[in-house]
Amino acid sequence: MNETPNALSPMPDRQTLAIDNLIRRELKVGDPRDPQAIAQALADRYQSDVRAQAIEGEAQGMPFLRTAVVRPSAPPPLAATNIDLNQARHDVDTDIARLLDDNQSKDIRPELEGWQQVIVRSIDEGVAAARMSMDTRQRDKAFAMRRQLGDYARLARMIGVLTPDLNRSFRDLGQSLDEVSAVILVLMGEALANLGFAGGHFLLQAPFTELQARRDAVLNALRQVDGVAAMVGQGSTWPRGLQSYRQLAAMLEARGQGDLRSLLGEGELARTMDEVVQLASGGGSSGSRAIGATAWGPLARLNRFVQSTLGQIPNVSPELATLLEALQLFIDGFMPAGGFRLLRVARPSVLNYGLYGPSPITPAENRLMNVVNHRGTLARQLDCLTDCACDHDTVLAQIVLDKLLYDIDRSIDFYCVGDADLGLPEARAAAYSFLIDVIVASNPINASAQAREPFFGPMWPFRGNLQRPRAFCSTGTVVAGVAGVIPDAVINELDAIRRLLRPLDANYWSVTTTVASFESIVKNNLSFMGGAPSALRFVDVMHEELCLQRDSDLQWRPLVEQMTIGCVSVEEIFDSSTTGPEGILPLFIDRALDLFREATGGGVPASCTPLDPRIPPHFEQTLFDRL
Incomplete structure (x- = not known):
């Protein structure tokens, strides 16, 4: 039988509905089956396009091919950051080339060539992602590349201090990698500034x-x-979706929520x-x-x-x-994301008034800028320590201090992505302050308590009855009680950074985040004081961050053993045996965990236990066990 004109048209399928919704949404067309409306909408949408103008001209009897003369544009002027990036790239290339050409590195030349490939690729990917940091994923990728470059910088310093003849070359490479990492951070901030973020404080959570x-x-x-x-044909299943739809519609109607x-x-x-x-x-x-x-x-x-x-x-x-x-x-996806603090790092502080937001600088942003300044001073001081002495104990101490420099970089990253005075990222940064406590020998919470024995003091607990480590340099004064191991300038910088990462006094912190409130949060394992909602607890996150650092350090053991000559054994650096003496790095983090555990009143485990994924048993096995 032929279909009559009044017959009902078939129900459109899902693909047709999707295309119709796309046309309505993008072209603002009420009837997606009206060709004249669609043609007019397309002409309005692409009226500035050269091809659309050519089509309109052809309808008026003009030639179709009309190409405009494209004049070469002048090259963009060099910005200060571009000059810094070129200089940092050149420094990295020069330092790697010097290591490859050095006769004393002939035994590790394949490893260094692998470093060169990964480092160059990481710089390229990090710079490209930083220039598009408006995109959340690109911003996260830039931070990942910055962290990877920081890993190579710390690894270069460690291998250098364990290879005295190449120490200066490796430390120069670490310094150059720090330069590139800093430029990537500035590029992310400039990407936000160049796109017009002045008074706005909203970044998409998702791309x-x-x-x-x-x-x-x-x-x-x-x-x-x-x-x-359901029309596709799922008649063998219970209509739970339809039932919930009917009940939900009835419930909203009864409540007057039309x-x-x-x-x-x-x-x-x-x-x-x-x-x-x-x-x-x-x-x-x-x-x-x-x-x-x-x-x-x-x-x-x-x-x-x-x-x-x-x-x-x-x-x-x-x-x-x-x-x-x-x-x-x-x-x-539309919840505000952190990242506006990158403007404080990238733009001069003199521009903070007026140009970058009407509100004053928050205490967290102030802490971030101060940590960045102290970090640069600390790095310059640490780069010259082993130039004065390279004995066994000084090498171990240098490894610990270089680790602290790396951890301070990670705390800067956490603060850059945070958006609260003491939220989840700020809590992870605060965990690193307990590592600094191990060096400066201060009580983690109660400042009036008796100071602890310094980690590098007379009772240095590393591998039995070693003699007290000698001073790094014969010149300069040292802090009393540290026994001449660390110059007072280094201790002062570490102590200043520690007070910025954790409330130890009233400076740099808001009126709501005080020493007493922080102590209460830690001892009671409370939730966070701001930022994105999270089911995690304050102490759990800080303990997790310290344990992640311990596990990450131990992963470097095979590489260090492969690329060093063995002046100091890897056991003295990485050994984590519970029956014998520990290596310097596990011992250092374990001491920080002890201080943190005491600060929480014993509310966290005494050690780090790796977590394995919990896989539920198969339903058949569960039924069998109940028989």
Whole structure:
């Protein structure tokens, strides 16, 4: 039988619905099947494109091919950061070439050639990612490359101090890698500054490209609930999605929340999400500032829908749970992310007034800038220590101090991505202050308590009855009680950084983060005082960070053993045996863990226990065990 003109048209499939929604969203066309409306929308959208202008001209009888004369543009002027980057790259290339050409490094030349390839590639990837740091993933990648370069810088210093003839060459390479890492940090801040971030304080939590994928995931989850996907043919399963959809619609109607019930329609839900995504304007600075000012409305509506739905319907519908999780994931993508402190590192402090935000500098930003300044001073002091003496004990002490320099760089990274006075990243940075406690021999919480025996003091607990280590340099004064091991200038810098990372006095900290409040948080293992919501606890995160440092240090043992001549055995550096004497690095972190455990009142484990993934047994095995 022939189909009559009045017959119902078939239901469009999912792909057709997706294309229609795409046309409505991008072209602002009410009827996606109107060719004239689509043609006019495309002409309006691409009216500035040369090809669109050529098509319009051809319709008027003009020649189609009209190419504009492209004049060569002048090269961009050199910025200060570009000059710094070129100089830092040249320093790294020169230092690696000097190590490769040195006759004393002939036995490790293949290893150094591998270093060269990885370092050059890491610099290229880090610089490219830093220039696009508006994207969250690119910003995270830049921090990852910066950390990797920091690993090679610390490793170069360690191998240099264990190879006296090449010590200066390796330390120069470490210094050059620090230069590149610093330039990458500045490039990330300049990427934010160059895109117009002045008064805005909103960065997307997720990349703009991922927001589209999260939006599509929500609509796909809704189709599983409202029955559209059921038409594909899933008659062998219980209609839990349809049941939850019916109960949810009835519940919202009874509560008078009609504005939320409208979100159960695909068109309204898509329009609400598209409204927020379009505000992002591709993830640019203007779009991010627009989101920070206007996205709270639709996001609050979506969040009310999630909170009103949770717990109202029996927990028997995986389809509804998928929809709620997809919606929450979409909402989380628009939560403000940390990263604006990069402006404080990249731009001169004289520009902080007016140009980069009307609000004053926060205490956390002030601490970050001071840590950066003290870090540079400390690095210059440490680079000359082993030039004065290279005895056995001094080498071990130099390894510990170089580790502290590396840890301070990591604390800078944590502060750059933080957005609270004492949030999750700031807590991880505070964990490094207990490592500094081991050197300066100060009580971790109660400043009035009796000072501890210094780690490098007369009772230095390393491998039995070693003699007291000699002074690094014959000139200069030393701190009383440290027995001439570390110059007082180094101790002063470490103590200043320690007070910036953890509240030990009223300086640099806000009125809410005091010594007493920090002590209470640590001893009671409370939640964080700000930042993104998290189920983690304060003490757990700090203990985890110290344990991660211990495990990371032990991973370097095979490489150091391969590339050094054995003037100091690797056992004295890395041995973590519980029955015999420990190496200097595990012993150093264990001492910090002891101080931290005492500060918490014994609330954390005395040692670091690696966690294995917990795999549940198969359901058949579970049934068999119950028989």
